[in-house]
Amino acid sequence: MTGPLSIFDKPNSYIGKSVPRPDARRLSEGRGRFVDDKQLPRMVHAAFLRSPYAHATIAGLDVAEARSMPGVVAVYTGADLADHIEPYVGVLSHLAGLRSAPQHPLAVDRVRWQGEPVVMVIAKSRAAAEDAVETIMPDYEELPALTDPETALAADAPRLHAAFDSNLAWERTVDVGDVKAAFARDDVTIVERRFRFGRHTGVTLEARAALAEYDPAEDRLTFHYSGQAPHMMQYIFAKHLGLPEENVRVVAEDVGGSFGIKIHTYGDEIATAVAAKLLKRPVKFVADRNESFVTDIHARDHVVDGRMAVTKDGKIAALDFDDVTGIGPYSMYPRTSAIEANQVLNLTGAPYEIENYRARARVVFQNKNMMCQYRAVGHPIAMAICDGLLEDAAAAIDMDPVEIRRRNLMGDDTYPRASASGMKLDDLSHQKAIVKLTELMQYDRLRADQASLREKGVHRGIGFCSMVEVTNPSPMFYGIGGAPIASQDGATIRLDAGGAIQIASSVTEQGQGTNTILAQIAAGVFGVDLDRVRIKTGDTDVVPYGGGTWASRGAGIGGEAMLQAAVALKDQVLDVAASILQTTRGNLDIRGGQITDPDGSERMSLSDLARTVYYRGNELPSDLKPELIATRHYRVTDFPFVFTNGAMAAHVEVDTDTGIVRVLDFWAVEDCGRVLNPLLVDEQIRGGVVQGIGGALFEECVYSEDGQMLNASMADYLVPMAAEMPDIHVAHIETPTKTSVLGAKGAGEAGTGGAPAAVLNAVNDALRPLGASIWQMPMTPERILKALGVV
Structure with missing residues (x-):
């Protein structure tokens, strides 16, 4: 052995290992402190x-x-x-x-x-x-109550705020290339659809609570x-x-x-x-x-008129859409209620080569509960618009939906580059993802089974979504807007007298397993057992300054800060050890809580070293002043965001007598950079898919025309149950981001962002031979039957 291994290569490192959550027993036994x-x-x-x-x-x-x-x-x-x-x-x-x-x-x-x-x-x-x-x-x-955002935009609509001349809160247009000319070409096929996305909310296990x-x-x-x-x-x-x-x-x-609420x-x-x-x-x-249903922020509630032009060989010639969304009577403080619409403009079409792109968003005041960021902000709308139109176009020109993606997805070797809207992208793998997805799901077999079952009157559909996920936001986003929202995070790590590692992080834990990831990183750097790491988060008196947990940033930003702090502390420890043992630092490493020689021979324990520093400082050289504590902060630079990408597919069966949609199987291929804990990442993707399916088929905050929420209870608001969920098969591609040493991107929102489009496309794939289609979510049985002309 020539020297210390990197933390990613060490055989005893926890990084990249499927480690269960250390706090699972405490919480399952009811010992939580909510x-x-x-x-x-x-x-x-x-x-x-x-x-x-x-x-x-x-x-x-x-x-x-x-x-x-x-x-x-x-x-x-x-x-x-x-x-x-x-x-x-x-x-x-x-x-x-x-x-x-x-x-x-x-x-x-x-x-x-x-x-x-x-x-x-x-x-x-x-x-x-x-x-x-x-x-x-x-x-x-x-x-009079204004509940419909399009009605609220009318010139004669009552104004919610006397100080404003209309109910328009914000408007933005992106216009790239020559969209008008692209749609005017005589060699393109044009598909046009009106999408409607219902309101839904987070329905957290623990309701909002405060003790002041x-x-x-x-x-x-x-x-x-x-x-x-x-x-x-x-x-x-x-x-x-x-x-x-x-x-x-x-x-x-x-x-x-x-979930953002x-x-x-x-x-x-x-x-x-x-x-x-x-x-x-x-x-x-x-x-x-x-109270949660009528006051916790809602999300979605968009009406989108979209159109796409494709050439005979399946290339996207242009994408154009107009998005109107109602946000309630105010813009939520401090993150604002315009972010979702802004993300729709930024993200629609992001995986694809699109030279001509026009998108308009209008954000409107209305008399409903306020809207703001909820898991996968804007992503389900953006992916459903583009991938919904793309599969519609594929059917119109009689092309397989996988093939049309292969012809339009950005090449994996073309980065860094910009998306259609101008978003800066790097380190993505769309082509690899769609290939891996079709292999995972055995696509050809599924198509053969589908054709056979159609002859028997069984209506099954297969739908896809190629997606991106915004993660690890940098100061280029909120920082320039003037909000008190930190885009950096801090980590403090110290060695205690017993040889244990105490860590504190500014990111917070809400069930994702972030604390487990941070402990894995610290243990991986130090080569100590995971149970020798203790973590503290969520207390402004204790933890370093930082942004907390949102936008899938806990592992990517908080984890990188922890890695840097742990490396800094390890350097201190090895400096002290070299002084005590009268050797050079390059000859030492830490394994299993022991200071070792390159061949693994133990020289002294971490606890012996810590006690020497804390209790027997007289044994140290006078010019050596170890602290055995380090704090580091990390922020992403050069990019506004770090992007995750993936490909997803849904397999559904539609009962044309009842309108009920059953999701039979779901597949997700995710590239979230370096996978730090496969078990927890898979949990995040599966949980996100469940919420995405919920938004596609079940969940909706239903309002009357006079602004009354009609289903504000668990008896009436339909959240997806385990019995209604399919097997969710997850696979990974790892393209580490170059913005950090750790290489981790986020993974918390991909499932929610991509699943609705995949389910929408699968349902339409089942309905298309019947001459029907549906473009409104959730796709309830009543709406399915209406699409079929039954009701």
Whole structure:
């Protein structure tokens, strides 16, 4: 052996190994520390009166009876809190022209969606608070509700905000090449479709929750919450409550799922913090499931008119679409509600060679719950538009859907390059992915079986999607927009006296297994057993500054920071060891918690070295000042994002009598760079696919014309169940990103981004011989039967 092996080559490294989550037993035994598990002395509970109307003025509000109810500590209206918190506006400077009205935690004078908080009641128990809420009967004067975004754009539509001349919140157009000329060619076939994407939401296992504690002696707020970005919330509370940032501590300990819905600023959570400061005692708020459905952000709700021109040999000549989306009455703070539409423009057509591309997005205010980033922001829409039109075009020119992709996908050897919209791409493998996918699914056999079954009246379909996933965002995105959203992450690692490794990271854990990945990296660098690594995340008093977990960035950015910190600490340790052992550092390595010679002979343990440093410093040279701790921060440079890519396929059967779609099998080939833990990556992809299938077939926030959500309960909102899910087969290609040493991209959103398009195409593949097609999601049985002309 000539010297130390790299962490990727070491036989005893955990990097690249399928390691189960070390915290699985603790959580499965009910030993988690979620917000609602926490009890503090003198703690009181909050409940909210929420608007039953989508749009109304508040003509009168009498809370005297509520204040007199047993156990009630305080009652606050919007006017009561307005003097204690600075309003907030969800705009970013790099989204030119985006506008939104100032928001208050509780409605002032007018309500603009069903579920908007109007009154906050604080009582000694949640039951007492809810009883008091029921005594409050505001005098509402109902106003016309705008629920359809296209209607809201009409010149004569009522304006949701008097300060604006219309209900248009933001508009952007991308225009590349000569789209008009491409569609005018006489050698192209043109397909046109109107897509409709329903609203849905995250439905996390743990609802949103907050526990705020204010210490007047130190003017200090501690805010425990079920969320994703503690440092962002630290900044927001400091800014809007008038506190020094160092006097705000935000803690996100165990979090029961997020999917993006817990990275935003909610009025009820801010009101909880304000109430704690006013009362000088802890205040807890935990949303019930009905509150979650009408207040947790929603996503999708797009109407898209798209068209594609293809040549006789299957080459895409042009892609053109117009996207209208409703976002609710405000743009969500601080990330804004324009990001999803912006991503649709950026990502549509990204895997393909498209020279002529035009896309327009219009973001519209409406009287529904607010919209913002949810898992795979914009991806399902972007992939469904392009891949839906592509498979439609393939059928129109009688070309196999795999073959038309092969002719249009970017070559794996053509990077770095730009997408149709101008997004900078590198290190992708679309051609390899589609080949591997067809092999994995045994495509030719499936087609033969499909033809045979059609003769027997069984309608099966096969659908594909070639996709990209935005991961590891850099400061070129949020940083230039002025939002308090860190695109870098930090990691601190230290060697304790017992020889264990203590690590702290600014990324957060919500069930993805991020903590496991970080521990694997630290253990891999040090060559110690995984159970010798302890990790802390989610506490602004403890962890280095960073962005938290969102946009599939935990492993790619947080992991790289951990790798750099671990390497720095290992260098310190080996320097100390070389001094103690009177040898050169190049002759030493760490294996199994031992300092070893190149041949593996043990020289001293990590615990012996640490105790020498901490307790017997007299044994060290006077000029050696080891700290046995290192902190490193990492951000992506040169690229706005790091892209993951993949190819997916769905195999479905459509019952033409009932309209029920059954997904028989699903395949996903993913290239997320270096795979750090295959077990956890596969879990992420499968979980994402399930959510994608949910959006394609089941999940929808159904609203009446007057803005009432009609299915705000688990009895009526259909989430996919295990019995309804197919076997999900996952395979990998590894093209490490060159933006980091670790080479890891994200993997958390690919399944959600690509599955809806694959299922849509599979259903249409089944319906096409019957002269039918469907372009609205979710593809419910009623809509399938309508497409077939049965109802």
